[in-house]
Amino acid sequence: MPASITETGGDANHRRSASEHPASPVDGGVVACLDTSWLSHKVIPHAAAIAHALHASLTLLHVLEVAPKTDVPLDPFEWDVRRRSAHDYIRRLASERGDETFHIDTIVVEGQPAEQICLWARNQKVGLIAVGTHGDSGAADWALGETARKLVETCSGALLLVPSSVSDADVVHYRRLLVPLDGSSRAESVLALATRLAREQDAELLLTHIIPVPELTEIGPLEVEDIKLKDAVIRRNERVARQYLERIRARIAEQGLAVNVILRDGDVRGSLSRLAVEEAADLVIMSAHGRGDRADVSCGSIASFLVTHTATPLLIVLRGSGAGSSASTEKSDGRPPGRAVL
Template identity: 40%
Template sequence: MSAGTGNHHIEPGRATGRVTACIAHPAQADGIVPHAFALAKALDAPVTLLQVLEGERAPARPDPIEWDMRRHEARRSLACLAIPRDPSMGRADIELADGAAVDEIRRVILDHPDGLLVMGLQEQDSSRCRGIGSTVHNLLHAAPSSIMLVPALAAEAPLNGYRRILVPVDGSPWAASALPLAVRLAKQSGAQLVLAHVIPSPEFTETGPFDTADLTLRQSVLDRNIRTARIYLDQLHRAVADLDISVRTVVAQGDDVRSTLEQLIRTEAADLVILSARGHGLLANTEMSYGSVAGYLMTHATVPLLVVPTAFNSDHSAVLQHPQDLRLPMFASA
C-alpha cells in the first residue's frame, strides 16, 4: 500500500513461535507461569517451562544422588505447574537443563528464534541498589527474542487475558517497532491499547534565572512538541483503530520521562506494558541493548513489561515511516 492513500490492508499473521517461561527459583514460578500461559493463549502458541539447575560454584560436581534428587523434585514441581488454569489450553512442555542459566536460555532461543521468553525480576530492596540481575541483563543484550519481565510484585495474570496494554512511543521508528506485537496481542485478547507519549521539559543552558524571553521561548518549544506529538498519535490511532481495536492516546508532560511513564502506567490501570528496548536515544549510542527508560521501568514498574529488541538500521527514516504501514507480525517480530 503506497503512502499518501487513505486505504490500507493489514494481513493478520499466524503464530508459529513458542513461549518459554524461564524459572530461576521455585518461589518465582507462581508469578511467572500464569503470565506465560496468558501470553501464549493470546498468541496461539505452545508453552515450555524451563528450569536450569546450576551446580554449586565449586570445581567438583555435586553428589550424584543429591543431584538426582534435585532433578526429580524440580521435574515434579514443573509437572504441577504445566497444567494451565484455563481448561481450553494444553499442558506445557517441561524441560530441565544443567549448566549456566544464560547459556541454556540462549540455547533455547537458538532452537526457537521466533519465540518469546518470560522471566521474573528479582524483588527489589529499597535499602540496596536496584538492579535487574545479570541473567536478565545478559539476555537483553544478546537475545533476538522479545522478553516479558514479570516483577515480583506484579498482579496475577488475568484468566481472561490482558485488558489494557500500554505502549510508550516517542516518535522514533524504534519505539514504534513494539506496535506490531502490541497490535497482535490486543487483537487476539480484545484488549484496549493505550499509546502514550511523554514530552520532557525543554532543556536550556542555565547560568542564572530565566528572563521573559527565555520563558517565552521555552513555552513555545513545549507547545510545538505537544502539537507534533498529538499529530503523530492521531496517525497511529487511525492505523490501529482501522484494525477494529479499541485504542486511546495519551500525551503527558514531565521533567522526567521515566517517572512520568511509571505514573501513567498506574493511572491508566495498565495490566501489561509493551515497549521497545530503545527509542530516540539509539541514535546517540547504538551499543547499549536497552535504554534508560526501559531500564528504569524494569526496576520500578509493578506490571509485566514485554520488551521488544531493537535492531539498529542506519536508514532509520525508512523504518515504520508511515503509521499506516503497520502489519500484524507472524509472531513477535518487530
C-alpha cells in the same frame, strides 16, 4: 482435566498448521523460565496469556543450576536425585496449568540459569522469554534479580518481565495495554505485536508520548525572550506530538480496536512509570531502544529505568527480534519533537 504435557528438548514451536492460526508478530513459541521459588510461579499465567493470544506454544523451563567448580566432585547419586526432582517439579506445574485444549511442553536444562536460558531459546528459535524480576533470591523494592538482569543484558528477541509484586492469579486477561512511543520507527516496531495482543485479548491500547521539558543553557535568570522561546517550543512540541499520536490512533482504530492516546509532559522516565499505575495498565509494551538507538547498550535510558522500577508487567522487545529488527527499514508517519529517548 488432564494436562497435555510433553517433556522435550526439541523444537519449542507447537505443531499447528499454518492455516489454523495466523503468523505471530513474534515468531516462535513462548518459554516461561521458573526456579523453585513461589515468586516465579506468577510468571506462568502471564506467559500463558501471551501464548494463547499469539497462538504459540508454551514451554516451562527450569535450569538445574550447577555450582561453580570446586575441589569436591559432585556426588552422582545426589545429582541424579536432584535431576529427577527437577523434572517432577516442572511436570507438576505444567499439569496444574494445562488441559487438553492447551498444550504445555516442559524442559529441564543444566548449567548457569541466564546462560542456559539464552542458549536454549536461541537454539529452539523461541520468540518470547518470560521471567520473574526476582526468584530464589527473593523480592526487593525494584532492583532486578541476577537472572532477569543478565537476560536483559544478553538475550535478543522479546522479553516479558513479571514483577514479584503482581497479584497471584490462575488466569490473566490483559485489558489495558500501555504503549510508549517517541516517534522513532524502532519504538513503533512493537505496534504489530501490541495490536495483535489487543485484538486477541479484547484489550484497549493506550498510545503514550511524554514530551520532555525543553532545556535552555542557563548562566543566570532567563530573559523575557528566553521564556517566550521556551513556551513556544513547548506549544510546538505538544501540537506535533498530538498530531503524531492521532495519526497512529486513527490507523489502528480502522482495524476495529479500542485505542486512545495519552499525551503528557515532564520527566519521561518518571512519567511513564507513574502513568502505568494511574491508568491501571495490565501490560506495558515497548522497544528496548527508541530515538537514541545506542548499539553499545542492551536498553536505552527509558527502557532501563522501567525494567527496574515498574510494578506493571513489561514486555520489552530487545535488539535482534523480528519485531525490532525491521524497524530500521520502516518510516514513521510523523515525528514528535524533543529527545524522549526510549
